[in-house]
Amino acid sequence: MSLIRLNLTAIRNLQAQELTPSPRINLLHGDNGSGKTSVLEAIHLLGLARSFRSTRLTPVIQHDQERAVVFGLVQLADGRQSSLGIARERNGNCQIRIDGQNARSAAQLAEVLPLQLINPDxxxxxxxxxxxxxxxxxxxxxxxxxxxxxxxxxxxxxxxxxxxxxxxxxxxxxxxxxxxxxxxxxxxxxxxxxxxxxxxxxxxxxxxxxxxxxxxxxxxxxxxxxxxxxxxxxxxxxxxxxxxxxxxxxxxxxxxxxxxxxxxxxxxxxxxxxxxxxxxxxxxxxxxxxxxxAKHGQCVYLVDDLPSELDEQHRHALCRLLEDLDCQVFITGVDGATLKDGWRTDTPVAMFHVEHGRIEYSGVKA
Ligand SMILES: Nc1ncnc2c1ncn2[C@@H]1O[C@H](COP(=O)(O)OP(=O)(O)O)[C@@H](O)[C@H]1O
Ligand SMILES: [Mg+2]
Structure with a gap:
């Protein structure tokens, strides 16, 4: 499974925008507080209906906004596509939509978008x-x-x-x-x-x-x-x-x-x-x-702040393992050059620069 489109509305400091990630490695770099972790949080919300940063969902909703919405188009292993949507309102209402239908439980989301999170926690x-x-x-x-x-x-x-x-x-x-x-x-x-x-x-x-x-x-x-x-x-x-x-x-x-x-x-x-x-x-x-x-499809990896606690040798070893899994990965870090380093030359790596809540595609790794 991989996310082929991601739409974000009123998630923390992120501007309302649409993203077209690469089906393989996506690197998000930018200064502290620019919104990198918030992008991973939005994807996490889409796959699990909850955040990894707080037990409550209200903090995810942008200040002054009534509801946060994430929409994603997922490429399934069998060639079909599935659309996922999650809307969370300040009054506590939470709506999960899968392929245009209301879903009963977060387990149904997990089925379509299995996620693995690796972060400083x-x-x-x-x-x-x-x-x-x-x-x-x-x-x-x-x-x-x-x-x-x-x-x-x-x-x-x-x-x-x-x-x-x-x-x-x-x-x-x-x-x-x-x-x-x-x-x-x-x-x-x-x-x-x-x-x-x-x-x-x-x-x-x-x-x-x-x-x-x-x-x-x-x-x-x-x-x-x-x-x-x-x-x-x-x-x-x-x-x-x-x-x-x-x-x-x-x-x-x-x-x-x-x-x-x-x-x-x-x-x-x-x-x-x-x-x-x-x-x-x-x-x-x-x-x-x-x-x-088991599924002939992969889970999506979210790696927040890759360089934290890892030296270059171990970072590179981790890149190898992620490449071997042949799955979609979203990785964040402050420094783009550090993130770019260590991938095989034939691995497709897309770079995104995050600045004040705006995510700009900055091309494939040179
Ligand atoms: N509900 C919210 N509405 C608006 N801005 C928020 C909200 N919650 C957090 N922020 C701001 O969003 C910014 C993005 O944080 P974060 O995604 O953690 O950045 P990064 O991972 O790039 O360091 C922070 O500057 C934070 O102050
Ligand atoms: Mg962060």
Whole structure:
């Protein structure tokens, strides 16, 4: 998939404009505050219906404007095109349109425009709460396993039921057993999908990482959210009293995590910020390879502030990996010459200069 047209209206400081990106590498350079990150934010909005900069969407809407609108035309892998639109109003209304129809959920956007973001906050994938890693994991499973979404919704429904009766007390023991059984069954399905995904991701991740940085002792493993030796039925029965005290279910796939370790250490505790960023790049690029294999179409990469934390050698190694993925990439940085540097001569690279919210195409890389 690639964005062949992008229309922006009232996004942060960006002027209303239309952009025709290259299907391969797009470099956006310009001074601090010129609007580079805002362009990536607009694309992110189009693919996920949310920003990566703030949990609320109102700050994205240009001051003095009532609504921000992003429209994109996407080239699909099978030769068709799909149009995506997202409008966000100050009063909180959000409208998602796909091919002229109202869409019900952001998952439908993700299906058309799978995005991967690499930015200066990326280290959070290693350092942050397990939820961030679960989102990463489930993004991958969602894009390779068509049955995942329905299974995930089934799990959420069962979990909501159980947590509700844990909080409100009385329930007939037979009904409770039936709900526990449903929760355990739904959990097993999710666990199976996640496990299969990690098994496929691991070798691709290791290969990718080795091309970026030398960290041979780094290991990636999957924790399913409950004891490896026991079934979830058993675990739920054993923790019933405690769950009732806490008012929620402690064990299960809602507690799953990915573990990145170096020996007995948590990788986040000993790696430098730059090394953490490279590990995250390897994870996200590995996911891109699995999407390619599963869908015969690529995800789009957003790399905000490429030079931050990366020296020239590692920047070039990352460029190589992005070139090998053969996908569309949007990369920002202050200095155009730094961004331009390191690409193979036959890779099509389009340059855009961003100045005071205006994006000017400045030609292909010379
Ligand atoms: N809602 C908004 N309306 C208008 N301008 C905004 C809004 N939010 C942020 N800005 C301004 O937009 C500019 C662009 O920021 P950003 O995209 O982060 O720039 P860059 O990534 O090029 O450094 C900043 O100068 C910021 O002050
Ligand atoms: Mg920026």
């Amino acid at each position: 990326s280290f959070r994938l290693l350092e942050g709460a397990p939820k961030i890693r679960r989102q990463f994991l489930d993004w991958g499973v969602f894009h390779v396993e068509p049955r995942f979404l329905a299974a995930w919704q089934r799990l959420q429904a069962a979990l909501r039921q159980r947590n509700s009766w844990l909080r409100h007390g009385r329930i007939d023991p037979a009904a409770q057993a039936a709900w526990d059984r449903e929760l355990a069954l739904a959990s097993e399905v999710i666990d199976e999908y996640r496990r299969a995904y990690i098994q496929a991701l691991k070798p691709v991740f290791e290969r990718t990482l080795a091309q970026l940085v030398e960290l041979p002792e780094l290991t990636l493993s999957y924790y399913r959210g409950w004891d490896r030796e026991r079934s979830l039925d058993e675990v739920l029965a054993a923790s019933l009293l405690r769950d009732q005290q806490l008012g929620h279910t402690q064990a299960g796939p809602q507690r799953a995590d990915l573990r990145l370790r170096i020996g007995s250490h948590n990788a986040a505790d000993i790696l430098s910020r730059g090394q953490q960023k490279l590990v995250v790049c390897a994870l996200r690029i590995a996911q891109g390879h699995l999407v390619n294999q």
